[in-house]
Amino acid sequence: MFLIKLLFRNAFRHKLRTTLTILGISIAILAFGLLRTVVSAWYSGVEASSASRLVTRNAISLVFLLPSSYREKIRQIEGVKTVSWGNWFGGIYINEKNFFPNFAVDPTTYLDLYPEYLLTPEERKAFIHDRKACVVGQLTAEKYGWKLGDTVTLKGTIFPGNWDFVVRGIYRGRDKGTDESQFFFNWEYLNESMKKTAPQRAEQIGFFILGVRNPGQAAEVAEAVDRSFKNSMTETLTETEKAFQMGFVSMTEAIVIAIQLVSFVVIIIIMAVAANTMAMSARERTGEYVVFKTLGFRSPHLAGLIFGESFVITLTGCALGILATFPAAKAFGDAMSTFFPVFYISRKTIYLDLLASMIVAVSAALIPALRVTHIRIAEGLRKVA
Numbered sequence: 001m002f003l004i005k006l007l008f009r010n011a012f013r014h015k016l017r018t019t020l021t022i023l024g025i026s027i028a029i030l031a032f033g034l035l036r037t038v039v040s041a042w043y044s045g046v047e048a049s050s051a052s053r054l055v056t057r058n059a060i061s062l063v064f065l066l067p068s069s070y071r072e073k074i075r076q077i078e079g080v081k082t083v084s085w086g087n088w089f090g091g092i093y094i095n096e097k098n099f100f101p102n103f104a105v106d107p108t109t110y111l112d113l114y115p116e117y118l119l120t121p122e123e124r125k126a127f128i129h130d131r132k133a134c135v136v137g138q139l140t141a142e143k144y145g146w147k148l149g150d151t152v153t154l155k156g157t158i159f160p161g162n163w164d165f166v167v168r169g170i171y172r173g174r175d176k177g178t179d180e181s182q183f184f185f186n187w188e189y190l191n192e193s194m195k196k197t198a199p200q201r202a203e204q205i206g207f208f209i210l211g212v213r214n215p216g217q218a219a220e221v222a223e224a225v226d227r228s229f230k231n232s233m234t235e236t237l238t239e240t241e242k243a244f245q246m247g248f249v250s251m252t253e254a255i256v257i258a259i260q261l262v263s264f265v266v267i268i269i270i271m272a273v274a275a276n277t278m279a280m281s282a283r284e285r286t287g288e289y290v291v292f293k294t295l296g297f298r299s300p301h302l303a304g305l306i307f308g309e310s311f312v313i314t315l316t317g318c319a320l321g322i323l324a325t326f327p328a329a330k331a332f333g334d335a336m337s338t339f340f341p342v343f344y345i346s347r348k349t350i351y352l353d354l355l356a357s358m359i360v361a362v363s364a365a366l367i368p369a370l371r372v373t374h375i376r377i378a379e380g381l382r383k384v385a
Contacts, residue, residue: 006305007305007308007309007311007312008312010281010285010305010309011309011312011313013281014281014284017277017280017281018277018313021273021274021277021313021317022313022316022317022320023317024270024273024274024317025270025273025274025313025314025316025317025318025321025357025360026317026318026320026321026324027321028266028267028269028270028317028321029317029318029320029321029322029325029353029356029357030321030324030325030328031263031266032263032266032267032321032352032353032356033321033322033325033329033345033349033350033352033353034325034328034329034332035259035260035262035263035266036263036349036352037325037329037343037344037345037346037349038259038340039256039259039260039263040346040348040349041340041342041343042249042252042256042259042340043249044177044179044340044341044342044343045179045245045248045249045342046242046245046246046249047177048116048175048177048178048179048342049240049241049242049244049245050241051215051218051240051242052211052212052215052218053113053209053210053211053212053240053241054209054210054212054218054221054222054225054238054239054240054241055207055208055209055210055238055239055240055241055244056070056074056207056208056209056210056225056236056237056238057206057207057208057236057237057244058234058235058236058237059226059234059235059236059237060235062088062206062207064234065087065204065205065206065234066204066205066206066207066208066234066236067203067204067205067234068085068191068203068204068205069203070205070208070229070236071083071085071205071208073228073229074208074210074225074228077221077224077225077228078221078224079212079213079214079217079220079221079224080210080211080212080213080221080225081211081212081213082109082112082113082210082211083109083208083209083210083211084105084106084109084110084112084113084208084209084210084211085105085106085109085187085205085207085208085209086103086104086105086106086110086184086187086205086206086207086209087103087104087187087190087204087205087206087207088102088103088158088206089102089103089104089154089156089158089159089185089190090102090156090157090158090159091154091155091156091157091159091163092154092155092157093144093152093153093154093155094155098144099338100137100140100181100182100183100338101179101181101182101183102154102182102183102184102185103182103183103184103185104184104185104186104187104189104190104191105184105185105186105187106186106187106188107127107128107133107186108128109209110184110209111124111127112211113209113211115174116173116174116175116178117135117171117172117173117174117178118171118172118173118174119135119169119171120169123135123148123168123169123170123171124169126168126169127168127169127186130166130168130186131186131188131189131192132164132165132166132185132186132189133165133166133167133168133169133185133186134152134165134166134167134168134169134183134184134185135167135168135169135170135171135183135184135185136152136167136169136170136171136182136183137170137171137173137179137180137181137182137183137341138170138171138172138173138180139180139181139337139341140180140181140182140183141167141170143337146167146170147167147170148167148168148169148170149166149167150166150167151164151165151166151167152164152165152166152167153165154183159190159193159194159201161193161197163193165185176344177342178342179341179342180341180342181337181338181341191203209241210225210238218240221238222238222239222240223238225238226238267356267359267360270360271359271360271363271364274310274313274314274360274361274363274364275363275364275367277313277364278306278309278310278313278364278365278368279367279368281309281368282306282368282369282371282372283368299373300373302369302372302373303369303372303373306365306368306369306372307361307362307365307369309365310361310362310364310365311361311365313361314357314358314360314361314364315357315361317357318353318354318356318357321353322350322353325345325349325353326345329343329344329345
């Protein structure tokens with residue numbers, strides 16, 4: 001207890017300098033935590049992917065469609081348990097600023113494949129039986145003030161016209177990383193409308209989602225699916241849901257790398273600030289350390305005092321930075337919910353904050369500790385005089 005009190009007294013002997021250093025460290029940890037959370041949010045879709053789901057799309061590009069007749073052929077492939085399908089709809093609500101992901105899907109099979117989307121039995125039943133029904137994530141429903149029974153009109157971009165939907169379900173995420181911003185409706189509603197207005201676009205599917213019986217055989221099932229349509233007019237590319245999501249992340253890989261580099265640069269800068277503080281502190285107290293040596297204190301004791309002081313300053317700044325990260329992340333997540341529907345501080349980010357603080361503390365105290373422990377008593381007293 002006495003040692004801890006001594007370390008705090010040493011750390012705050014020069015109050016202004018220590019306070020400014022702690023403030024700098026807390027701001028750096030706040031920035032580091034936010035940047036790492038942004039990176040985690042970027043990969044949220046990848047992390048939420050299931051090993052038991054595969055995605056089949058056109059081998060050329062996702063923008064090219066597949067015939068709906070592929071459903072039955074895929075169902076017959078060994079290892080396939082469930083087949084669902086859908087199209088990216090790309091509708092907008094009122095104006096272009098109101099963006100959220102919206103899909104036309106097969107209600108029954110889609111909900112079976114995504115048990116992380118939680119609906120009440122009544123909501124599920126209403127969605128399946130009403131052609132104009134839609135299900136919306138809790139985040140999007142709260143953002144626009146939608147409730148069950150409301151009529152929502154989306155302006156079609158890929159599929160022109162005004163499309164009316166009735167909110168029959170508002171899903172919640174089973175897991176913390178579940179995307180609660182999506183909007184999906186009955187694929188048959190889209191297909192029937194296309195048959196009337198653009199017959200050449202009917203019976204066309206953007207992607208198939210496959211539920212496999214054994215996740216360990218996902219690669220074999222994917223190969224079998226693609227082999228079934230090889231040399232056809234529309235060949236397929238089947239991959240795990242994780243690989244499919246990574247395809248979107250890889251398009252912005254340069255941005256992710258830049259954010260990661262900036263987060264580490266922040267730590268390097270604050271490391272230099274903390275090192276400067278510890279160097280000044282050790283230089284000012286050279287006489288005290290020499291006296292300790294004269295009294296019989298050994299080098300490990302003196303090094304412990306310096307490292308302890310560094311840890312007090314750094315961990316205090318770290319604690320303040322972590323505490324400030326939560327409200328800052330909430331404000332940032334609310335403001336950027338359109339781009340980051342899943343935005344929360346994970347345990348991994350907190351651990352990285354602590355690890356970064358430890359590295360800063362050790363690095364800042366290392367050189368001052370070496371100087372103090374190697375200085376001779378006569379030389380130290382001469383410097384004081």
